[in-house]
Amino acid sequence: MVDVKTLSDYMExxxxxxxxxxxxxxxxxxxxxxxxxxxxSLIAGVDVSYIDDQALGIVVLINKELEIVxxxxxxxxxxxxxxxxxxxxxxxxxIIKCFEKLKNRPDVALFDGQGIAHPRKLGIASHVGIxxxxxxxxxxxxxxxxxxxxxxxxxxxxxxxxxxxxxxGYCYLSKKNTKPIIISPGYKTDLDSSLHIVxxxxxxxxxxxxxxxxxxxxxKFKGS
DNA sequence: GCGACAG
DNA sequence: ATCTTGTCGC
Ligand SMILES: [Mg+2]
Numbered sequence: 283m284v285d286v287k288t289l290s291d292y293m294e295x296x297x298x299x300x301x302x303x304x305x306x307x308x309x310x311x312x313x314x315x316x317x318x319x320x321x322x323s324l325i326a327g328v329d330v331s332y333i334d335d336q337a338l339g340i341v342v343l344i345n346k347e348l349e350i351v352x353x354x355x356x357x358x359x360x361x362x363x364x365x366x367x368x369x370x371x372x373x374x375x376x377i378i379k380c381f382e383k384l385k386n387r388p389d390v391a392l393f394d395g396q397g398i399a400h401p402r403k404l405g406i407a408s409h410v411g412i413x414x415x416x417x418x419x420x421x422x423x424x425x426x427x428x429x430x431x432x433x434x435x436x437x438x439x440x441x442x443x444x445x446x447x448x449x450x451g452y453c454y455l456s457k458k459n460t461k462p463i464i465i466s467p468g469y470k471t472d473l474d475s476s477l478h479i480v481x482x483x484x485x486x487x488x489x490x491x492x493x494x495x496x497x498x499x500x501x502k503f504k505g506s
Numbered sequence: 507g508c509g510a511c512a513g
Numbered sequence: 514a515t516c517t518t519g520t521c522g523c
Contacts, residue, residue: 366511
């Protein structure tokens with residue numbers, strides 16, 4: 283079960299300074315390690331859409347055959363504005379509600395956003411991964427932090443580097459004639475594991491299935 | 507001070 | 514993210 287009471291302390295900062303301090307504290311608990319693929323059976327995709335001041339969170343669970351196993355959604359009033367570098371404070375609350383509602387336990391979760399490719403290594407994937415103690419990976423549609431060369435051929439992954447040439451993730455061209463995606467480990471996963479699992483989850487589209495489906499449902503669920 | 511800037 | 518139809522390209 284999820285300890286909501288404790289989690290709220292990490293999701294309701296009243297100032298940006300406080301939010302930044304929370305990120306620095308959580309970052310101390312950041313841990314990266316390889317994924318044990320033989321133990322992976324359920325993969326989650328996470329995304330959030332908005333209807334006025336309401337956030338609609340979606341978590342989609344699929345198996346290794348890319349078949350949908352479970353889908354949950356939750357709504358919640360938005361309380362934090364969108365500020366680059368602080369997305370988790372806006373989307374994590376409703377996302378965590380979704381995970382509490384989930385019947386199955388995913389072995390790893392892919393988020394629509396950054397993992398450690400963040401100024402303080404605490405993108406939304408890392409943030410939520412630490413709070414729920416769940417292996418996570420960030421799948422972003424653009425760069426927030428770091429520099430990288432543009433991959434030229436499909437299947438090519440270039441290194442996304444931060445301060446002092448530190449590798450934070452990959453810029454990966456998953457499909458022709460599309461913008462490359464930014465892949466970065468979030469929590470309890472690493473660079474190689476993240477790239478490897480994302481490749482196994484591509485199904486003809488730019489985004490890996492879990493994230494693509496989560497985004498699809500987050501839009502589709504507007505109206506019921 | 508100026509520019510960058512996930513969703 | 515959201516406001517929004519058709520249209521060009523693979
Ligand atoms: Mg999103």
